[in-house]
Amino acid sequence: xxxxxxxxxxxxxxxxxxxxxxxxxxxxxxxxxxxxxxxxxxxxxxxxxxxxxxxxxxxxxxxxxxxxxxxxxxxxxxxxxxxxxxxxxxxxxxxxxxxxxxxxxxxxxxxxxxxxxxxxxxxxxxxxxxxxxxxxxxxxxxxxxxxxxxxxxxxxxxxxxxxxxxxxxxxxxxxxxxxxxxxxxxxxxxxxxxxxxxxxxxxxxxxxxxxxxxxxxxxxxxxxxxxxxxxxxxxxxxxxxxxxxxxxxxxxxxxxxxxxxxxxxxxxxxxxxxxxxxxxxxxxxxxxxxxxxxxxxxxxxxxxxxxxxxxxxxxxxxxxxxxxxxxxxxxxxxxxxxxxxxxxxxxxxxxxxxxxxxxxxxxxxxxxxxxxxxxxxxxxxxxxxxxxxxxxxxxxxxxxxxxxxxxxxxxxxxxxxxxxxxxxxxxxxxxxxxxxxxxxxxxxxxxxxxxxxxxxxxxxxxxxxxxxxxxxxxxxxxxxxxxxxxxxxxxxxxxxx
Numbered sequence: 060x061x062x063x064x065x066x067x068x069x070x071x072x073x074x075x076x077x078x079x080x081x082x083x084x085x086x087x088x089x090x091x092x093x094x095x096x097x098x099x100x101x102x103x104x105x106x107x108x109x110x111x112x113x114x115x116x117x118x119x120x121x122x123x124x125x126x127x128x129x130x131x132x133x134x135x136x137x138x139x140x141x142x143x144x145x146x147x148x149x150x151x152x153x154x155x156x157x158x159x160x161x162x163x164x165x166x167x168x169x170x171x172x173x174x175x176x177x178x179x180x181x182x183x184x185x186x187x188x189x190x191x192x193x194x195x196x197x198x199x200x201x202x203x204x205x206x207x208x209x210x211x212x213x214x215x216x217x218x219x220x221x222x223x224x225x226x227x228x229x230x231x232x233x234x235x236x237x238x239x240x241x242x243x244x245x246x247x248x249x250x251x252x253x254x255x256x257x258x259x260x261x262x263x264x265x266x267x268x269x270x271x272x273x274x275x276x277x278x279x280x281x282x283x284x285x286x287x288x289x290x291x292x293x294x295x296x297x298x299x300x301x302x303x304x305x306x307x308x309x310x311x312x313x314x315x316x317x318x319x320x321x322x323x324x325x326x327x328x329x330x331x332x333x334x335x336x337x338x339x340x341x342x343x344x345x346x347x348x349x350x351x352x353x354x355x356x357x358x359x360x361x362x363x364x365x366x367x368x369x370x371x372x373x374x375x376x377x378x379x380x381x382x383x384x385x386x387x388x389x390x391x392x393x394x395x396x397x398x399x400x401x402x403x404x405x406x407x408x409x410x411x412x413x414x415x416x417x418x419x420x421x422x423x424x425x426x427x428x429x430x431x432x433x434x435x436x437x438x439x440x441x442x443x444x445x446x447x448x449x450x451x452x453x454x455x456x457x458x459x460x461x462x463x464x465x466x467x468x469x470x471x472x473x474x475x476x477x478x479x480x481x482x483x484x485x486x487x488x489x490x491x492x493x494x495x496x497x498x499x500x501x502x503x504x505x506x507x508x509x510x511x512x513x514x515x516x517x518x519x520x521x522x523x524x525x526x527x528x529x530x531x532x533x534x535x536x537x538x539x540x541x542x543x544x545x546x547x548x549x550x551x552x553x554x555x556x
Contacts, residue, residue, distance in 0.1 A: 079260045080198045084207055086256030088214045090154055091191050093249050094184035095215060097161075098126055098484075099222025101177070102360055103375040104230055104239040106368040108173070111239065116496040118170035120292045123361060124488035125174050128288060129181030131481035132281050135332055135474040138189035142269035146190040146197075147261050151254060153187030158250030165237070165244035176243075197264045220386035220446070223360070227379025239375075276321060276332030283313035284482070291489050295497050334471035337464065343472055345537035346460025347479045352534060353412060353452055354483025356527035358491040359419050359445070362520050363438075365495075366426070370513030371433060381435040381442070388446020395447070396454040405538040407455045412535060415448025416528035423521045431510050452531075453480075459538050487524075495520035 101108075105119050114122070141149040157180055164176035195207045229241040237244060287310045290303030297303065321331040337343055360382065367373040367381060392411070400407045421441035429437050457476055464472045498516040 079262075080203075083198070083257070083260035083262070084195070084210065086253060086260055087150070087191055087194060088210060089249065090150070090253035090257065091188060091211070092214050092218045093246055093253065094157060094180075094187055095218035096222045096225060097180055097184070097243075097246070098130070099219060099360070100226040100242050101126070101222075102364050103223045103226040103368070103378045104242050105361075105364060107230060107239040107375065108170075112167070112170045112173065114170040114173075115296060116492070116499075117292050117296050118174065119365075120488055120492040120496075121174045122170070122177055124288070124292070124485040124492075125178040126181035126184075127481050127485040127488070128284070129178045130185045131478045131485060132277065132284065133182045133185035134189065134478050134481065135471075136272060136274075136277055137186040138193070138474065139270060139272050140186060141190045141193055142265060143272065145263050145265050146193050147257070147263040150187055150190040150194075150261065151257055153183050153190070154250055154254045154257065156183040157187065158247055158254070161243045161246035161250065165240040165242075165247075194261065194264070198262065217386075220382075220389055223364075223382040224376075224379035227374070227376035231374055231376040270330035271328060273321075273324060273330060273332035276317065276324065279313060279317040279320060280332065283310045283317060286310040286313060288485070288489050291493060295493055295500075333475055337472045337475065340464045340472065342460050342463050342539045343476075345534065345539075346456060346476060349408060349412075349452075349531055349534045349538065350456060350460070350476060350479045351483045351486070352527055353415075353456075353531040354480050355487040355490060356415070356419075356524045356531060357449065357484065358487030359422065359521060359524050361488050361492060362495050362517050362524075363422070366513050366517040367433075370510050370517075371431065377435065381438055384439045384442040385446040385449075388443040388448075389450045390446075391443070392447035392450025393454050396451045399451075400455040400458060404455075405459060405535050405540060408452050408459065408538060409532055409535040411448045411451025411455070412528050412532040413448075414451065415445050416525050416532065418442075418445035418448055419521055419525050419528065423518050423525075426514060426517060426521075430514065463539060491520055491524060494523050 101123060105123065108114055108122060109119055112118075137149075137153075160176050160179040160183060164173055164180065167173035167176060191211060192208075195204060195211060199207045226242045229245060230239050232241070234241050286306045290306045294300075294303040318335065321333055321335055324331040325335065363381075364378055367378045368375065373381070396407055396411070418441045421444065422438060425437050425441060426433065457473070460476050461472055495516055498519050499512060
């Protein structure tokens with residue numbers, strides 16, 4: 060997100076530390092948890108959603124990827140909105156919108172409505188989340204800030220890894236007969252409580268000097284990405300008509316137009332969506348490449364969820380419990396990366412890519428060996444190791460990418476890196492989902508055995524992920540060598556965790 064030490068200064072009568080800052084932080088973090096857990100909570104609900112709404116395979120991809128894509132596209136603008144209109148007002152507006160979007164998702168009667176609500180959720184989450192880190196910057200003293208950032212990082216990590224388990228618990232509980240809808244409707248009372256708490260406790264602040272909103276830039280980059288994502292997801296079901304390839308090819312000229320516009324915007328008022336000068340900074344481009352490829356490879360959850368629930372008959376709760384060891388791996392890996400990254404630098408990213416690739420290969424072996432007798436215990440070692448690999452990369456990469464960035468480009472660079480992480484997550488579901496469903500359709504013509512069909516398709520899709528993580532390993536050596544000082548990206552590091 061785009062926060063710099065210069066932009067983060069508060070103004071107005073409530074600027075500076077407040078006596079209510081810690082209670083306010085807890086309320087703000089509750090809202091942040093609600094937002095961020097929705098990025099993963101939907102995973103274990105996909106089979107139930109497909110059955111209830113008669114959703115297509117492409118619909119499932121959009122339900123999962125739409126949130127991350129909208130989040131990525133609005134992340135930088137969300138930070139600017141807080142600078143311009145006030146962080147508290149923007150945060151409250153985001154809570155209201157996110158809560159309404161959650162209610163729409165829970166009440167959806169068709170896949171189109173659900174997809175639209177998910178996109179709206181992601182966009183409004185991107186309006187809220189940048190205000191959290193900015194509030195920590197302006198609301199706490201330098202001595203208190205590390206503790207506040209640590210709490211934020213803890214909530215972020217907890218939200219990221221607890222989503223599948225929480226989703227499984229809610230769906231299995233089937234509160235009021237709402238089935239999968241509870242994973243969205245639970246946000247309504249939480250959102251109401253977060254709104255009231257934030258309104259009462261959070262002080263207002265604005266940036267002293269802020270850049271204008273670049274709405275044209277947002278539209279151009281959105282068109283370019285949709286030109287790729289839409290045909291990539293829908294193309295398989297439509298048997299890849301000519302327009303899908305024309306659309307993907309059109310993304311390149313749209314990107315050229317975006318770059319030209321951003322250059323002109325920089326000359327006119329120095330308020331582009333993306334400061335193109337940051338791409339000349341050492342380490343930024345390799346960091347973006349690694350982030351995009353690595354987090355594209357993190358889509359193994361999507362494949363495994365469908366395999367476990369549809370092919371093997373796992374309940375949502377049992378599937379969520381299967382993914383729980385991943386959280387312990389993240390905790391272990393985060394601690395190790397914190398100690399090793401200052402000395403080993405890019406080697407931690409390289410090792411993390413290899414470790415996660417090895418873990419996914421271990422999942423393939425486990426699926427193949429156990430077949431229909433697969434239990435959550437069988438996948439436990441691979442899940443823990445995968446969590447370690449993810450944490451090693453996510454806890455280190457942002458620091459390395461931003462370590463040599465000048466102060467002028469720091470805010471823009473952090474926003475672009477974190478946006479790329481989210482784009483990687485969305486791209487993973489789009490790309491790996493398309494590969495998986497294509498293989499599933501192809502294998503279905505060879506055998507009528509559902510488990511055999513899923514097993515073969517799942518293994519092949521997971522091998523594609525192993526290949527992507529191998530590319531991430533090779534790309535990590537393009538990162539600048541040498542040690543990285545701890546805390547060089549304190550303002551942005553937790554966002555990528």
